Structure formats: C-alpha cells, structure tokens
Amino acid sequence: MSLPHAILTALLEKPSSGLDLTRRFDRSIGYFWSATHQQIYRELGRLEAEGHIRALPAAQPARGQKKAYEVLPAGRAELARWTAAPQDPKPHRDALLLRLRAAAVVGTAGLEADLRRHRELHRRQLAEYEEIEKRDFPPGDDSAQARLQHLVLRAGIELETFWIQWLTEALEDLPVVEDTP
Amino acid sequence: MSLPHAILTALLEKPSSGLDLTRRFDRSIGYFWSATHQQIYRELGRLEAEGHIRALPAAQPARGQKKAYEVLPAGRAELARWTAAPQDPKPHRDALLLRLRAAAVVGTAGLEADLRRHRELHRRQLAEYEEIEKRDFPPGDDSAQARLQHLVLRAGIELETFWIQWLTEALEDLPVVEDTP
DNA sequence: AGGTTTTTTGCAACTAGTTGCATAAACCGT
DNA sequence: ACGGTTTATGCAACTAGTTGCAAAAAACCT
Structure with missing residues (x-):
C-alpha cells in the first residue's frame, strides 16, 4: 500500500500533472518505486476522491488538458503518519x-x-x-x-x-x- | 510467472507434499522466492492439471492426508526452458x-x-x-x-x-x- | 469412547500491479 | 484544411500475491 504515498511524496516535492508524475516515476522516484501511467492516473483519482490532493486551478493556459495536482493538508498528514509507522520488510523475490x-x-x-x-x-x-x-x-x-x-x-x-x-x-x-x- | 518454476525446482530437489513445500519455502527457497501455503496448493493443482507434476502413488489422497508430488518429464522440460530463457529484471520497490x-x-x-x-x-x-x-x-x-x-x-x-x-x-x-x- | 487440538489441505474474496486498448486534444508537415 | 503523429488522460480485463476462513483426517487427552 505504498503507491499513494509515493505519489504524495512526489507531489509535495513539486505539484505535477499525471504525465509529469509518470516521467518522474521513470527517473528518480521510480528507481525504488516504479509505476505505470495507468496506475498513476487511477491513484490520482482515488487520492482526489479521498481529499488528499486536489487539482490546481489551471494557472497558465498550458498546452493540452494538463491537470496539475497539489497535496492538501490531509494528504500531508497521511504521508507523515505512514512514514512514521513501523512496517515489516516485504519478502523479496528474485x-x-x-x-x-x-x-x-x-x-x-x-x-x-x-x-x-x-x-x-x-x-x-x-x-x-x-x-x-x-x-x-x-x-x-x-x-x-x-x-x-x-x-x-x-x-x-x-x-x-x-x-x-x-x-x-x-x-x-x-x-x-x-x-x- | 515464477512461482510454478520455484515449485518445480523444489520438487526436483526432493519430492514433497504441499506442507513440506510450505516449510521449505519458509526456509531456503523462500529466501528469494517466498510463497504462502495457499499459493502453493493452488499452484500444485495447476501444475498437476498441466501434466507437469503428479501425485506420488504411495498414499492415496483424501482430504487431510499428505499427498507428495514428483516432477514429470514435461515439468522438467518446462523448467529447463524457463531457466535458459532471457528475462528482464523486474522493477524493484523498496x-x-x-x-x-x-x-x-x-x-x-x-x-x-x-x-x-x-x-x-x-x-x-x-x-x-x-x-x-x-x-x-x-x-x-x-x-x-x-x-x-x-x-x-x-x-x-x-x-x-x-x-x-x-x-x-x-x-x-x-x-x-x-x-x- | 468422546471431545479437543493440531496437521494438512484448500476455497473465496480481496489488493496490487500489468497489459491492452480507447479517446481527445494539440502539434506538424504538406 | 487534412491526415498523421505526439501528448495526455483514462477504462477494463487480466495476472499475481495476500488474507481470512474452514473442512477433513490425525493425534492427543482425559
């Protein structure tokens, strides 16, 4: 249950659209938590429905229909909770x-x-x-x-x-x- | 798609019942390919249906009775095929x-x-x-x-x-x- | 003998991740 | 302006793994 938290972290570092997130998951973040764009969009929907993030009002007349998200206080709180909570290491498979x-x-x-x-x-x-x-x-x-x-x-x-x-x-x-x- | 191959390997090393396998997955094999007993039983059923393994005739099965399996030639061939086939490393998540x-x-x-x-x-x-x-x-x-x-x-x-x-x-x-x- | 507990097997529902494809708008060469 | 490509979003079906629970035989105790 960590993909939402990976996304929250990424969005706190910098508010982004789904595609921006996808790109960032292909480089830095994805090096230890990979995700496809389909996963990301699905999760963005959930996080928004839960009130953890919200779409930024389109500030600039950006190209396409890019929708950028930012983290709400509830989202930050959830991330802090998750970060501090003890977690057992997952069994590995190689x-x-x-x-x-x-x-x-x-x-x-x-x-x-x-x-x-x-x-x-x-x-x-x-x-x-x-x-x-x-x-x-x-x-x-x-x-x-x-x-x-x-x-x-x-x-x-x-x-x-x-x-x-x-x-x-x-x-x-x-x-x-x-x-x- | 590696659990069946993990099981084939384990069974080639030594024919075993579901529970024996479960124990061996808790120690040696499971150190790099973990599996629960539910997974193992499910997969044993599939492997048997596919003709890759068979129940040893020793003890005829009823519920609650140890049923040991051995690998059939088709199973060994499939394992050899899988071992030799190139595979991309899975993205890791930590x-x-x-x-x-x-x-x-x-x-x-x-x-x-x-x-x-x-x-x-x-x-x-x-x-x-x-x-x-x-x-x-x-x-x-x-x-x-x-x-x-x-x-x-x-x-x-x-x-x-x-x-x-x-x-x-x-x-x-x-x-x-x-x-x- | 009768009841409890442990062993062994297994089903079913759920969660997370993957794959395949669809849609629409923007952008680009002719 | 037209058709092809790229950008951006997203749904649906599938696969693999996890969790919860339980039935049947065996073993263990009075």
Whole structure:
C-alpha cells in the first residue's frame, strides 16, 4: 500500500500533472518505486476522491488538458503518519537467483548469456545513478533534505555495484552443469 | 510467472507434499522466492492439471492426508526452458527507501526506531544465512551443484551485509528534519 | 469412547500491479 | 484544411500475491 504515498511524496516535492508524475516515476522516484501511467492516473483519482490532493486551478493556459495536482493538508498528514509507522520488510523475490538454483538441477545451458546481459543492465543503471549524483549532490551541500535524498541514492549506487560484482564472480566460476533430460 | 518454476525446482530437489513445500519455502527457497501455503496448493493443482507434476502413488489422497508430488518429464522440460530463457529484471520497490524520501519532505519523526528494527531483522537473517553456510557448504565441497547453490546463498549473505551497513550509516547521520505541518 | 487440538489441505474474496486498448486534444508537415 | 503523429488522460480485463476462513483426517487427552 505504498503507491499513494509515493505519489504524495512526489507531489509535495513539486505539484505535477499525471504525465509529469509518470516521467518522474521513470527517473528518480521510480528507481525504488516504479509505476505505470495507468496506475498513476487511477491513484490520482482515488487520492482526489479521498481529499488528499486536489487539482490546481489551471494557472497558465498550458498546452493540452494538463491537470496539475497539489497535496492538501490531509494528504500531508497521511504521508507523515505512514512514514512514521513501523512496517515489516516485504519478502523479496528474485527471479535470477531462482534461475540459478533451478540451473543447479536442470543445467546451466543458456544462462551465461543472460547473466552477462543483466550485468550490462546494472552497469548502465549504475552509470545513470552516478550521473545523478554528480549533478544533484555536489560536495558541500549538506542540507538535511539533501542528505536524506543522497542517502537513498547511495543505496541505489551500492546495490548496483553489488550486483555487478556478484554477477562477475558468478560468471567467473559458473560451473558447467550438464542438462539432465 | 515464477512461482510454478520455484515449485518445480523444489520438487526436483526432493519430492514433497504441499506442507513440506510450505516449510521449505519458509526456509531456503523462500529466501528469494517466498510463497504462502495457499499459493502453493493452488499452484500444485495447476501444475498437476498441466501434466507437469503428479501425485506420488504411495498414499492415496483424501482430504487431510499428505499427498507428495514428483516432477514429470514435461515439468522438467518446462523448467529447463524457463531457466535458459532471457528475462528482464523486474522493477524493484523498496518501501523503506521510499519512506526516507518522504521523510525528507514531511519530517523524520518516528523513523529512527524503525530503521533500528530493520537493522536488527537483517542481522538475524544474516546470522541464519551464515548458519546455513557453515552447515551446508563446508570448505572443499566443489561439486557443480554445490557451487551454484553456494553462489545463491552468498548473494543473500552479501545483500544482508549491505543493508546492515547502509542502515548503520543512515542511523549515524540521520539528519533531523522538522515536521512541517 | 468422546471431545479437543493440531496437521494438512484448500476455497473465496480481496489488493496490487500489468497489459491492452480507447479517446481527445494539440502539434506538424504538406 | 487534412491526415498523421505526439501528448495526455483514462477504462477494463487480466495476472499475481495476500488474507481470512474452514473442512477433513490425525493425534492427543482425559
């Protein structure tokens, strides 16, 4: 039950239309909470119905029918409540690890190529994160907000680094398990 | 679409009843692909209907009686196909990182305690993994199967280690962001 | 023997996320 | 002005996972 809270956070950072939100979910926010535009529009409707957000009166004669939303006090209160409330970590699911385990039984045929591909994807993601870090968190900016946001980004960077390294090790000593048909 | 493959893998490692599977999903397999017993029974039914597994003839089934399943050749083939097929990584979602980002906007009140709690949970998980490593992967066992399984376990160990460290850093320099009501 | 509790199996309803497609307006080249 | 593309919004159906509950056999106690 976190998509509404992701949206509230995004809207507090900057009031936006559905499409703007979609774009922001494709970059920064979506790195740890992804969402499609369909999900976003559905959720915007709910949040508005609940009185957590409202459509901004169209200030400028913007292109199209862009409808921007802003967070109402009730929405901010709900977000604060949710942020402070304890939450258990969700059980994780990792298809790649599962496939390795399956490969131990049915053979490693075809795996290596996909491991390489995944490593490449992680490398790209890492490069993107590092780009953002360089751009948005220059040394010396130590406002509380920036520190928190940087902390989150660093988690992303270190996780990608971990996966690249782990995949490299895996590829180095990937044993050949014969298919057993 | 991976639960059936997780179950096939588990059943190939060792034919089991629904309850046995449930237990094994609570420990080893569930560490990277969790499932409830309801999910497992539902999926067992599907897999049987598709001819991927069958109930072992040993004990004839009635309600409340253990029914063990084994994988049929079609099931093994499907698992091999799935293992070798390229798959894109799923977008990840991490509520804790999202909460940090929200906290940058609505304040860090109440967060610290939960960060500590999460760190404790990760420490316990790490201890469990290390226990398993000591028990199941003594140095010197270098069969191909063991190497693959160890690789997967090491990913778990290193991820838990990462989170403990990251949470420690986060707690050390968690800035105080005042609530902004 | 009779009742309670635990084990094992499973259905049904709900929630969250994904996929496919629809609509309308704006903008763009000819 | 016309037709094609892009922008912006959204509905509906589907898939996967979660939660709540319960029936049937077995085990456990008086």
